[in-house]
Amino acid sequence: MTKVFTDGLSFAIPLLIMAVGAIYSEKSGVTNLAIEGFQGFGAFIGAFIAILLMPVLGNGSQAVIYIAMAAAAVGGGIYACIHALLCIKFKANQVISGVVVNILGVALTTFFTSAANTAINGTASNKFILGVSSRFSIPGLSAIPWVGGLFKNMYPFEIIIIVLVLFFWYLMYKTRFGMHLRACGENPQAVDAAGGKVNKTRWIAVIISGALSGIGGICFAYSILANYSPSIYMGYGYLAIAAMIFGNWNIGTTALVCLIFGFAKSGGYQLCIAMGLPSNYSDLFLMLPYILTMILLIFFSKKNHPPKAAGEPWDKGKR
Numbered sequence: 001m002t003k004v005f006t007d008g009l010s011f012a013i014p015l016l017i018m019a020v021g022a023i024y025s026e027k028s029g030v031t032n033l034a035i036e037g038f039q040g041f042g043a044f045i046g047a048f049i050a051i052l053l054m055p056v057l058g059n060g061s062q063a064v065i066y067i068a069m070a071a072a073a074v075g076g077g078i079y080a081c082i083h084a085l086l087c088i089k090f091k092a093n094q095v096i097s098g099v100v101v102n103i104l105g106v107a108l109t110t111f112f113t114s115a116a117n118t119a120i121n122g123t124a125s126n127k128f129i130l131g132v133s134s135r136f137s138i139p140g141l142s143a144i145p146w147v148g149g150l151f152k153n154m155y156p157f158e159i160i161i162i163v164l165v166l167f168f169w170y171l172m173y174k175t176r177f178g179m180h181l182r183a184c185g186e187n188p189q190a191v192d193a194a195g196g197k198v199n200k201t202r203w204i205a206v207i208i209s210g211a212l213s214g215i216g217g218i219c220f221a222y223s224i225l226a227n228y229s230p231s232i233y234m235g236y237g238y239l240a241i242a243a244m245i246f247g248n249w250n251i252g253t254t255a256l257v258c259l260i261f262g263f264a265k266s267g268g269y270q271l272c273i274a275m276g277l278p279s280n281y282s283d284l285f286l287m288l289p290y291i292l293t294m295i296l297l298i299f300f301s302k303k304n305h306p307p308k309a310a311g312e313p314w315d316k317g318k319r
Contacts, residue, residue, distance in 0.1 A: 013158045014161065014219040015236060016243070020212055021212030023244050028181050029184050031094040032206070033241065034098040036235070037105030038079055038083075041076060042075040045214070050064050069157065076210040078210070081207065130226060132222065135153040137152045187309065213237065217236075249305075265289050
């Protein structure tokens with residue numbers, strides 16, 4: 001049970017920060033299917049910086065991981081500007097833009113990773129070997145029966161992400177900026193009439209979305225994958241979008257959905273081990289979050305209430 005909790009959280013928490021990024025974008029009125037691309041490009045920047053710093057600070061240095069997370073946030077935010085430019089400035093179809101940004105992200109990072117490895121190591125590998133982040137347990141809480149597993153063998157980035165989620169929850173629901181952002185996704189004409197800047201707010205929201213997705217991507221690289229490669233694009237971005245939709249664009253509910261996905265993934269894998277099945281069967285059990293997504297889609301898709309203006313380019317002359 002402890003292993004289910006540990007592995008479930010290490011998957012659910014990075015997924016949550018990506019879903020929060022998606023919520024920010026869509027709450028502002030910009031439909032965002034580009035989370036997968038933001039995640040991958042941000043993780044590439046973070047991993048590249050880590051590779052450069054590891055010989056200086058040491059392979060096991062936690063400082064490298066924290067710097068990589070900051071670099072991933074910057075990289076994801078910068079890459080998100082492409083989606084913002086297409087959707088906000090040029091009023092392109094937001095769904096098509098998201099798909100194109102995802103495809104472009106795979107192509108760019110595959111090329112850049114090989115080029116960087118050729119320059120640094122002399123081998124055209126498409127993988128950065130990062131290793132796995134250290135872990136820790138919270139004294140006292142980790143000794144509690146049953147639920148103590150939630151506080152054992154945690155990655156440091158899990159605490160950082162939880163703090164970030166709480167901050168962005170407060171920013172979204174308890175500040176004037178958050179109220180303004182949510183209004184841009186519901187009634188941008190009213191925001192404009194009140195003197196607000198709709199497009200500026202949407203730009204900020206999309207950049208936040210990219211930054212948070214980049215953080216999620218580098219955390220996956222330092223935990224589940226132990227390296228950066230094109231395999232970082234494993235549908236996690238789309239799973240974050242699914243969590244956002246089933247969470248009804250609410251950060252609190254989305255957090256619960258991410259936990260369900262995380263525990264379904266880790267629980268399925270542990271079930272495979274407990275049943276003594278060959279390793280090739282583990283892939284079937286790892287599909288549980290996606291199967292769960294389809295089941296939830298059947299029951300909850302008609303009850304969702306997305307932002308009214310999501311997907312609609314802002315037109316100042318429209319009333």
